Amino acid sequence: MQQFDFPVYLAPMEGVTDRGFRRICKEYGADVLISEFISSDALSREVAKSFLKMAFAEDERPFGVQIFGSTEEALTVAARLAAEQQPDFIDINWGCPVKKIVSKGAGSAILQDIPKMVRLTSAVVKAVNLPVTVKTRLGWDSSDKPIVEVAERLQDVGIQAITIHGRTRAQQYGGEADWSLIGEVKNNPRMTIPVIGNGDIDSAEKAVAYKERYGVDAVMVGRAAIGNPWIFRQIKALRNGESCPEPTYEERVDLVMRHLRENERTKGERSAVLEMRTQYSGYFRGVFNFKPRKIRLMSALSIAECEEILRG
Ligand SMILES: Cc1cc2nc3c(=O)[nH]c(=O)nc-3n(C[C@H](O)[C@H](O)[C@H](O)COP(=O)(O)O)c2cc1C
Known part of the structure; x- marks a missing residue:
């Protein structure tokens, strides 16, 4: 059987991927971990709870702190504060579809204003001496999926990896994730940074098949890992051509x-x-x-x- 070697990310999930859960997933084979999203406004006001959310253990590395926000000031202040914790990278959330976040211009709302997305991302890249990555969606709705151009422009301002959830904001979590556009980003000859594919990976077989079919550099698993960290062990086994029994x-x-x-x-x-x-x-x-x-x-x-x- 063909050998596969690719990193598997545990998706950041607010209310789920706390330190305890992250460490278990790591032990079961998740290669890269990211904090739950942290409000840049709260962080820049030095709200204690936000600082707690940034905390991580050394054995969680490589570890990223994820921030969200809608203003240059809050995002850059938050990124600098996050950088002081010395994670391996800072991830900007440009994908959250939740109304409370979108109504403030953060998360996936930015997909309606790509020049602003590029400007704010560039400001964060310049604000810290750590790699900055972005997690986003295909676009705002079915008539507007600019991800191929967006990925290029974000790469041009210095991000070091991009995670793409294969849905639009309008889809929220409904319908099926469309990986064909994720594949298009990866196959764009101008793209040199790693492309991480995300959306509906719910089995080891699907992780390996999608990695192969769409050529992404890594896959990210979210909901299928909730209460099921064994999925990472199963992916790891399968990518080495082995099988892994169900837990007792x-x-x-x-x-x-x-x-x-x-x-x-x-x-x-x-x-x-x-x-x-x-x-x-x-x-x-x-x-x-x-x-x-x-x-x-x-x-x-x-x-x-x-x-x-x-x-x-
Ligand atoms: C309960 C829950 C919380 C989430 N919180 C975050 C978050 O804090 N940051 C983020 O970028 N995405 C968040 N997401 C989105 C996931 O990271 C992921 O992109 C999405 O669930 C699609 O992947 P999946 O099909 O493997 O679940 C969340 C998703 C769920 C279900």
Whole structure:
């Protein structure tokens, strides 16, 4: 079988990719990690919670801090503050479709004003001595998908990699990600920086097939990794031509306990237990008759209680 060698990124996901989860994904084979998005306005006002979101452990490297914003001042101040934490790169979020962010001109809103996107990106590149990367979408809506030109222009102002989610802002998360335009960016002879493909990678087979079909330098996995860090181990095995068995029930429980304890250290027990509630479906997907346990987990308030329910 053909050998594949390509990095796999864990997608930044607000409310999901906290330190505990990132470290587990790294251990299971994710090569590159990125923080949850951080508001440049909040960061430039030195809001404590934003600083916490930037924190990372040495074993998370290569690690990027992702910022979002809509003004040159806030973005450059935030980028400098992020750079002081010495991550490996700063990523600018030009893709978030959420109304609250878009209405302030940040995230994917910038896709309606490409000259501004280029100007602000250039300012961030100049503000820091670290590599700057961009994560964005194909365009604003189906009648406006300028990503090939956008990627060139961002490369010209000095970004060092681009991640493309194969949807428009109008699509939000609906429909199917269109990787053909991601492939077009990669195959543009003017492009020299790495192109990372993102959108709907939900199995090791798809990761390897899309890497091969579209020629991207790396793939990024988001939703399919929620409660399922094994996907990275499976991709790693497949790209070496090996297969990887599904985790046993005991392995799943061990990993949930590990995740709870990691988050207990960084956020306290209560937040760790409450936040885990959204992850059980992923961790126990396909496990026969898990529902009664899940119902009890939804009202558990301590780690010991969760363990008792899971192992009992
Ligand atoms: C719960 C959730 C939170 C997200 N938060 C972020 C974020 O903070 N920054 C970002 O660039 N993208 C964010 N995204 C988008 C993902 O990084 C990714 O681009 C998207 O989910 C498509 O990839 P997937 O099909 O593999 O999930 C988020 C997605 C989800 C589902």
